[in-house]
Amino acid sequence: MRAVQFGNRNAITIRGAAIADLIPSEVSQKTDVAAGVAHMQRMMASYPPIIGIDTKALIEEGRH
Numbered sequence: 001m002r003a004v005q006f007g008n009r010n011a012i013t014i015r016g017a018a019i020a021d022l023i024p025s026e027v028s029q030k031t032d033v034a035a036g037v038a039h040m041q042r043m044m045a046s047y048p049p050i051i052g053i054d055t056k057a058l059i060e061e062g063r064h
Helices: 028-045 054-062
Strands: 010-012 017-022
Touching: none
Parallel strands: none
Antiparallel strands: 010 017
């Protein structure tokens, strides 16, 4: 159950033959995503903005 809680799928078997899949609930997946986004927003707000950095140039540089 812990593995499923962390987003993994588990096969339920009888004598080695898979008969069903145990998958995470869609509700829990949406909650995890929302919590992750909220955490990222809090983290980003805690850092001061960097003045003089050309974000677009950094993105373009990473594309080469």
